Amino acid sequence: MRRVENRFKTTIKITCLLLASLLLIVEESCRKEGDDFSPLVLAPPGKPNIIVILADDYGYEVPGFDGGQSYSTPNLNSMAQQGVRFTQCHSTALCSPSRFMLLTGKYNFRNYSTWGVMDTSQRSFANMLRDAGYATCVAGKWQLDGGDTLIRHLGFDNYIVWEILGSDEDVEKGSRYKDPLLYEDGAYLPADSVKDKYGEDIFTNYILNFIQASHDKNKPFLVYYPCCLTHSPFCPTPDDAEFSTWDPNNVFGDTKFFPSNVSYMDKKIGQIVSKLRDIGVDRNTIILFTGDNGTSDKISSKFNGYYIQGGKGHTTEYGTHVPLVVYAPAFIRSGVNDDLIDFTDFLPTLADLAHIQRPTTYGVLDGVSFYPAIADPWSSPRDWIFCHFDPHSEGNNQVIRYVQNKNYKYYEDGRFYDIVRDILERDPIPDRQLTAEEKTVKQQFINVLGEMHN
Numbered sequence: 001m002r003r004v005e006n007r008f009k010t011t012i013k014i015t016c017l018l019l020a021s022l023l024l025i026v027e028e029s030c031r032k033e034g035d036d037f038s039p040l041v042l043a044p045p046g047k048p049n050i051i052v053i054l055a056d057d058y059g060y061e062v063p064g065f066d067g068g069q070s071y072s073t074p075n076l077n078s079m080a081q082q083g084v085r086f087t088q089c090h091s092t093a094l095c096s097p098s099r100f101m102l103l104t105g106k107y108n109f110r111n112y113s114t115w116g117v118m119d120t121s122q123r124s125f126a127n128m129l130r131d132a133g134y135a136t137c138v139a140g141k142w143q144l145d146g147g148d149t150l151i152r153h154l155g156f157d158n159y160i161v162w163e164i165l166g167s168d169e170d171v172e173k174g175s176r177y178k179d180p181l182l183y184e185d186g187a188y189l190p191a192d193s194v195k196d197k198y199g200e201d202i203f204t205n206y207i208l209n210f211i212q213a214s215h216d217k218n219k220p221f222l223v224y225y226p227c228c229l230t231h232s233p234f235c236p237t238p239d240d241a242e243f244s245t246w247d248p249n250n251v252f253g254d255t256k257f258f259p260s261n262v263s264y265m266d267k268k269i270g271q272i273v274s275k276l277r278d279i280g281v282d283r284n285t286i287i288l289f290t291g292d293n294g295t296s297d298k299i300s301s302k303f304n305g306y307y308i309q310g311g312k313g314h315t316t317e318y319g320t321h322v323p324l325v326v327y328a329p330a331f332i333r334s335g336v337n338d339d340l341i342d343f344t345d346f347l348p349t350l351a352d353l354a355h356i357q358r359p360t361t362y363g364v365l366d367g368v369s370f371y372p373a374i375a376d377p378w379s380s381p382r383d384w385i386f387c388h389f390d391p392h393s394e395g396n397n398q399v400i401r402y403v404q405n406k407n408y409k410y411y412e413d414g415r416f417y418d419i420v421r422d423i424l425e426r427d428p429i430p431d432r433q434l435t436a437e438e439k440t441v442k443q444q445f446i447n448v449l450g451e452m453h454n
Contacts, residue, residue: 047133047220047354048328049211049285051272052125052346054102054224055265056095056141056231057312058291060321061303062262069302071262075270076289076325082334083287083327084374088406089341091293092389093312093319096143098292098343099226103154105347105367108388110454115392116165117145118154123362125347126155129222132356137210139203140226141176148186160184160206162199162228175199176228177235178248198238199228204268208275215279220354225272229265230258232296237264258299283330286353288346291322315389315400317423326374339373340405342385384445386452401452403445408438410445 060066063073065080066087091098092108100112103124111122126136135157142161144150151159162176164183174181180199182189194202207223214221233253236242237260269289276282295301295310295318302308311318324341326332344367351358352371359365366386372379389400401412409417415428416438434442 046284047356049214049221049223049276049281050129050134050350050353051223051225051285051287052350053269053272053287053289054099054140054226055289055291055323056227056229057293057296057310058230058262058322059293059295059301059308059310059312059318060291060323061301061308061318062230062291062295063323065325066323067304069304071259071301073262073266075266075273079269079273079287079289079327080325082329083325084332084334085336086324086326086341086370086373087336087338089290089322089324090320090385090387090404091291091322091343092387093293093315094389094391095141095231095292096392097389099143101343102292102346104362105344105365106363107344107366107386107452108390109452110364110366112390113392116143118150120146120150120153121363122154123359124154125350126222126224128155128347128351128356128359128362129354130155130157132354133220134354135210135214135217135219135221136224137207137221138224138226139206139210140224141228141231142183142226147183156224158210160203175248176231177233177237178243178246180248196244198243200264200268201238203227204271207272211272211275211281212279215281223272226292227265227268229268230261230295232298234258234261237261239264239267255298258296286326286328286332288324288326290324293322294319313391315387315402316425317419320387332374337373338406339370339380340382340385341370341373342367342387344368345370345382384448386448388452401449403448405441408441408445410442410449412449416442416445 062068062071063076065077065085092101096115097108097112100108104111104122111119130136136155137158138151138156139160141163143163143165145166147164161183162180176199178198179196180194180202182194182202203225207225210223211221233251234255234257235253236246236257240257240260276285294312296312297310299310300307308318313319346367347365348358348367348369349371352369368381370381372381384403384405386403391397403410404419407418407420409419417425417428419425429438
């Protein structure tokens, strides 16, 4: 009987291998000439761990994997090489409105009216995953009001953050880098506990401990790591000789430190990846890396042979075009995808990655999951992306609304651009010069704008 059973098991294994080989042959035969993408191989069992990393003021032209030539990003380059690199991800032009979109899956006209003030009726992707049994953690730049109450209300049970809005201005503006002013479990850390320490080191150590604790409890985890790097002031990192004598109250910084800021963030991300491997959870963990908006306009970076001025604060491509990598080498094959993605798309994508239902009690959700683009290189879930950009920053409350695809952008005030030929948007195309195709695209965009209201 045992021999029959063993033969039966062997037959099943051989059959499975043959079927897998057949699927690979069919897949290869379907690939188009020149394709450099292989689709999802196998979703991990159960609920995968999820890590969302949000770099600050980090445009598409910065990392080496997108064509950046000014900075060292070896860990991110490796993740992009082994993961899925998306070439058409767009944020808003500033950090606070981008974070509202990312966390809630909604366009800003639905829930954003004041810089950093999140209404308590809102829910985030952390609520969604916590309700599904995940341990949740945020470590890094919070930039919202409400303190402990809002952090937990939005689904994060574990946290250490910088920038709790609505507090005393001196507290709110404390250092994020050397001698950082950090908030944990409803209170600010004592000054002597962070003396001569570096914010990003504290955040990553907290994340590493959280990952270990979640693993020890055999519980799936969500880590949201909104980095303080690479936002100004550009200050020395612990890898710079100037760090030991640097005054943390220097609010001006020096752009000469921007390259080391980029490198240090890459180093911290590498430590997180190494931790996953060390404890054996890398095969069941998905990492998503992106930036919250374009690079500071004080920074010029070499990109594919040209020098690019950072576009933060502007709704041009250099202000909103950000890198995006999805990394899970154990079950996602590497590739490059040029599907359109905006920040509302993260929440539904995380639901799909976690194999859970998208929430039905959060109100209108605008995002479109890009999970199909991970699984199928030829899917195209979006024909356009939309942005309702209301800065609410430094007295600038001019609302800018637009729709775009990969080639064209239409603003609500009537401007229509070919953003491939005119990437800086200097010469809107007059109606009399539009081709038949461009007229069709423009009308589609007008129709979309007409639908985007409460």
